[in-house]
Amino acid sequence: MAIRGHLTSSRRRIAWCITVMAVLAAGCASKEQVRDATHDVNAAFRAEYETILATNGTRVFNVSRAEAYDAVRVAMARLGMIVEAQDPVLGFVNVYAAAPRPLNLEEWRQAADADLPKLREVARPHVGLAAGFIRFEPEGLQIVINATVLEGAAGSEISLTMRMREVAPPPSGFPRREYAPPTAVRMGLSKIWAELEREFKTTYRKP
Amino acid sequence: MTDQAYADALAPGYRMHWYTVERVLGQGGFGITYLARDNNLDQLIALKEYLPVDVAARRPDATVRSRGDGLGERFRWGLDRFIQEARTLARFDHPNIVRVHSVFEFNGTAYMVMRFEEGENFGALLERRGTLPEKDLLRVLLPVLDGLELVHNAGFIHRDIKPDNIHIRTDGTPVLLDFGSARHALGRSRTLTILVAPGYAPFEQYYSNSDSQGPWTDIYGLGATCYRAISGVPPLDAITRSKGILGSTREVLAPARAVGAGRYSGWLLAAVDHALEFAEKDRPQTIADWRRELADEGRTAGVASAASQAPAQPAAPPEAAPAAPHSAGTAASPVAARTGWARARAPIAWAVAGAAAGAVAIAVFLHVETPIRDAEQQLAESKQQLELERQRFDEVRRRDEDKRREDELARKRLEEQQKQDEAKRRQEEQARLAEQQKQEEAKRRLEEQARLTAQQRKDEAKRRLEEQKRSQSIAARSAKPPAAERHAPQVPDAQRKPVPTPQPDAPATRPPPAVLPAAPDPVETPVVVATAKPAGVPAPSLQAEQLAQGEAALGRGDYADALENFRPLAARGNTRAQIRLAEMYASGQGVKRNPNQAYIWYSLAARGGSARAAADRAKMAAQLQPAEIRQADRVVESMRAR
Numbered sequence: 001m002a003i004r005g006h007l008t009s010s011r012r013r014i015a016w017c018i019t020v021m022a023v024l025a026a027g028c029a030s031k032e033q034v035r036d037a038t039h040d041v042n043a044a045f046r047a048e049y050e051t052i053l054a055t056n057g058t059r060v061f062n063v064s065r066a067e068a069y070d071a072v073r074v075a076m077a078r079l080g081m082i083v084e085a086q087d088p089v090l091g092f093v094n095v096y097a098a099a100p101r102p103l104n105l106e107e108w109r110q111a112a113d114a115d116l117p118k119l120r121e122v123a124r125p126h127v128g129l130a131a132g133f134i135r136f137e138p139e140g141l142q143i144v145i146n147a148t149v150l151e152g153a154a155g156s157e158i159s160l161t162m163r164m165r166e167v168a169p170p171p172s173g174f175p176r177r178e179y180a181p182p183t184a185v186r187m188g189l190s191k192i193w194a195e196l197e198r199e200f201k202t203t204y205r206k207p
Numbered sequence: 208m209t210d211q212a213y214a215d216a217l218a219p220g221y222r223m224h225w226y227t228v229e230r231v232l233g234q235g236g237f238g239i240t241y242l243a244r245d246n247n248l249d250q251l252i253a254l255k256e257y258l259p260v261d262v263a264a265r266r267p268d269a270t271v272r273s274r275g276d277g278l279g280e281r282f283r284w285g286l287d288r289f290i291q292e293a294r295t296l297a298r299f300d301h302p303n304i305v306r307v308h309s310v311f312e313f314n315g316t317a318y319m320v321m322r323f324e325e326g327e328n329f330g331a332l333l334e335r336r337g338t339l340p341e342k343d344l345l346r347v348l349l350p351v352l353d354g355l356e357l358v359h360n361a362g363f364i365h366r367d368i369k370p371d372n373i374h375i376r377t378d379g380t381p382v383l384l385d386f387g388s389a390r391h392a393l394g395r396s397r398t399l400t401i402l403v404a405p406g407y408a409p410f411e412q413y414y415s416n417s418d419s420q421g422p423w424t425d426i427y428g429l430g431a432t433c434y435r436a437i438s439g440v441p442p443l444d445a446i447t448r449s450k451g452i453l454g455s456t457r458e459v460l461a462p463a464r465a466v467g468a469g470r471y472s473g474w475l476l477a478a479v480d481h482a483l484e485f486a487e488k489d490r491p492q493t494i495a496d497w498r499r500e501l502a503d504e505g506r507t508a509g510v511a512s513a514a515s516q517a518p519a520q521p522a523a524p525p526e527a528a529p530a531a532p533h534s535a536g537t538a539a540s541p542v543a544a545r546t547g548w549a550r551a552r553a554p555i556a557w558a559v560a561g562a563a564a565g566a567v568a569i570a571v572f573l574h575v576e577t578p579i580r581d582a583e584q585q586l587a588e589s590k591q592q593l594e595l596e597r598q599r600f601d602e603v604r605r606r607d608e609d610k611r612r613e614d615e616l617a618r619k620r621l622e623e624q625q626k627q628d629e630a631k632r633r634q635e636e637q638a639r640l641a642e643q644q645k646q647e648e649a650k651r652r653l654e655e656q657a658r659l660t661a662q663q664r665k666d667e668a669k670r671r672l673e674e675q676k677r678s679q680s681i682a683a684r685s686a687k688p689p690a691a692e693r694h695a696p697q698v699p700d701a702q703r704k705p706v707p708t709p710q711p712d713a714p715a716t717r718p719p720p721a722v723l724p725a726a727p728d729p730v731e732t733p734v735v736v737a738t739a740k741p742a743g744v745p746a747p748s749l750q751a752e753q754l755a756q757g758e759a760a761l762g763r764g765d766y767a768d769a770l771e772n773f774r775p776l777a778a779r780g781n782t783r784a785q786i787r788l789a790e791m792y793a794s795g796q797g798v799k800r801n802p803n804q805a806y807i808w809y810s811l812a813a814r815g816g817s818a819r820a821a822a823d824r825a826k827m828a829a830q831l832q833p834a835e836i837r838q839a840d841r842v843v844e845s846m847r848a849r
Contacts, residue, residue, distance in 0.1 A: 046832075046833075049834070050833070050834060053834050057834070070291075070294070070295065073361045073362045073363075074295075074298045074299075074361050076361070077357060077360040077361030077362070078361075080360075081360070082359075082360045083360065083361065083362030084799055084801075085798075085799050085801045085803075085804060086362050087804060089774070089778045090804070090807055090842050090846065091842065091845070092803065092804060092807070092842060093362070094801060094803065094804075146803055146835060146838060148838055148839075148841065148842050150841060150842065150845045151845065159838050159841065161832065161834045161835050161838050163832060163835070178832070179832075199298070203294060203297065203298060
């Protein structure tokens with residue numbers, strides 16, 4: 001019991017120190033430097049995001065538009081996302097959830113392991129050593145996904161986009177990015193498509 | 208109850224595919240639920256049949272048909288919604304949401320195959336027990352919240368939460384049944400009291416505008432269900448409440464805080480009252496919000512009460528608390544009596560002991576009796592207050608009933624007046640149209656006359672010209688020598704005309720002025736325009752009317768009504784409505800602010816030729832990612848193609 005308490009307080013102390021150092025580091029970099037770093041990171045992530053969407057952002061399913069529309073809402077809810085806006089006439093659904101959803105914490109960590117080195121590399125020329133303190137914090141962030149369902153000759157076309165939305169300023173003081181880490185986008189889209197496949201297979205199984 | 212009580216029900220032993228009907232479990236206005244057996248799996252199931260009694264009826268061959276041609280469409284629409292509801296429910300694999308295994312069409316209607324749950328309906332349970340203690344109520348409420356949250360997160364609303372739609376299994380866990388979508392699908396054509404459950408449906412469900420319904424609608428139903436369990440009666444229906452609110456400054460619904468005071472925790476009663484707020488925006492907006500009120504407040508209250516009890520009775524359970532003063536008091540007296548020097552001074556000691564015993568007895572009497580007396584007094588006061596509250600409640604209800612009747616009469620009178628006005632308006636419209644037709648006919652005749660006159664004049668002029676030519680030619684022939692006439696080459700009249708030979712009667716050869724160019728065009732053009740007009744023109748005027756209604760609603764801040772008017776117009780391509788809708792999404796008026804939707808509607812309006820929409824569209828685009836813009840543009844293309 002005592003050991004656990006000691007460990008918890010040690011962890012707290014370490015986390016506090018990291019935050020303080022990050023704040024100090026952020027304080028060392030000028031606002032312009034931080035802004036430039038964020039801009040470059042956004043640009044780098046955006047380029048990758050566009051590539052991911054080009055290959056994995058749209059799919060066509062052999063179901064009616066209404067079926068596809070309902071399936072999107074259900075699949076998103078199963079992944080823990082909440083419908084914020086919907087318009088069946090337009091075929092538009094907007095969902096959100098606290099980050100890292102639709103990923104779980106483990107998947108978010110994997111995404112961070114994959115993308116953080118690149119992010120730091122892009123930011124380092126601008127903020128120097130402070131780049132080492134940048135991390136992917138899911139706290140205070142929401143993941144927002146827009147889905148559209150359109151009718152096509154081959155079936156219903158579902159298209160997805162994903163962005164991050166800040167609901168609370170980060171403790172580190174670094175400005176936040178709009179684009180999610182590319183690995184997180186890739187993993188998130190894969191999860192959504194898998195859930196949709198499952199949904200179509202179970203609900204609209206053709207005889 | 209025997210199945211003879213259900214005239215429309217299928218007979219026991221009736222088979223459909225591999226299901227055999229055993230008996231009726233219940234019947235509502237929209238269908239019958241049977242206990243049936245799945246012969247393949249050899250297990251009992253619940254089978255719900257879609258049979259809206261006022262739209263459709265059972266035939267002798269067991270098939271279900273709509274009651275008339277006019278009702279066929281409504282029946283089919285409701286049937287589609289029933290099937291859709293089954294599909295929706297089938298997706299939610301949650302212990303507190305009824306498990307739907309399948310849906311199939313048979314007998315001209317549809318059947319939903321559900322897991323059969325042993326237990327009791329919550330409505331029946333409340334009927335039997337009157338009220339429910341807090342612990343039991345929370346045991347039902349909290350799991351239902353979990354199930355409902357999943358449904359809400361997927362963007363669906365139950366729309367019919369009431370005790371009758373909650374089933375309590377034999378192990379005490381609740382299951383949420385019967386989504387109201389099929390019911391809702393029958394729309395305004397039915398009496399609203401059938402469509403919604405009075406007392407459990409909030410006001411926004413009465414005017415059937417889906418835009419103003421959301422999780423808060425179901426939260427009201429849950430709050431009303433809790434209120435029923437706390438007070439023993441359902442809350443007043445929303446229409447009566449609305450009249451109370453409009454008619455006086457006092458809320459007519461006795462709050463749960465008053466009705467359940469002393470029997471339930473304050474935080475639970477406050478949460479129920481919050482869920483039952485009349486205006487949707489005043490209620491908790493999501494299940495998570497409401498659960499937080501229930502959980503946080505509950506925990507805080509629990510901790511507070513434990514903390515307050517801790518110094519006095521650290522180990523004793525709360526139920527043991529009232530016994531504590533007794534034991535403390537009785538333990539004190541023998542200790543005081545046993546002292547060494549008391550034997551030496553026995554009389555004094557006895558006197559002191561007697562006095563002490565008396566004092567202790569008085570203290571004990573006061574200590575015990577006073578709280579009891581206080582409690583009794585408080586109870587009596589509470590009872591009196593409750594009685595007064597009930598009387599007031601009944602009085603208000605009676606007044607509301609009278610007022611409702613008056614309103615009903617007034618409404619009928621108003622409807623009559625409106626009908627008369629409408630008939631008058633139609634007559635006027637017809638007279639106006641007849642007048643217009645007359646005028647047009649007269650105009651057409653005049654134009655025709657003018658055209659004919661012009662034609663006649665032209666013909667007359669032509670005739671005169673030819674006459675003159677002929678007479679000139681005769682005159683010329685008669686003036687020339689016959690020999691020359693004989694040897695002259697044969698030239699056509701037309702070629703002969705320009706030859707500059709001296710004309711003896713020059714003015715006569717000039718064509719009469721204004722006759723030739725005056726002719727046909729200006730006369731015929733209006734006729735062409737009139738016939739080119741399409742025959743079915745009333746649509747634009749209706750659209751204009753709906754648009755005006757939307758604008759008026761927007762002006763008075765009734766965004767739900769505005770949306771209801773703008774949305775269908777915008778979908779049909781009305782640029783003005785598209786702009787209004789886009790503005791609402793851009794500003795978050797009456798809807799959740801959403802730049803994507805605003806961008807789409809502005810784009811559609813811009814394609815319709817609005818320069819202003821194009822400018823606003825650009826502003827919205829600045830808030831979107833390039834990928835989101837491409838995505839929205841695809842939607843716009845698709846809408847245009849449709």
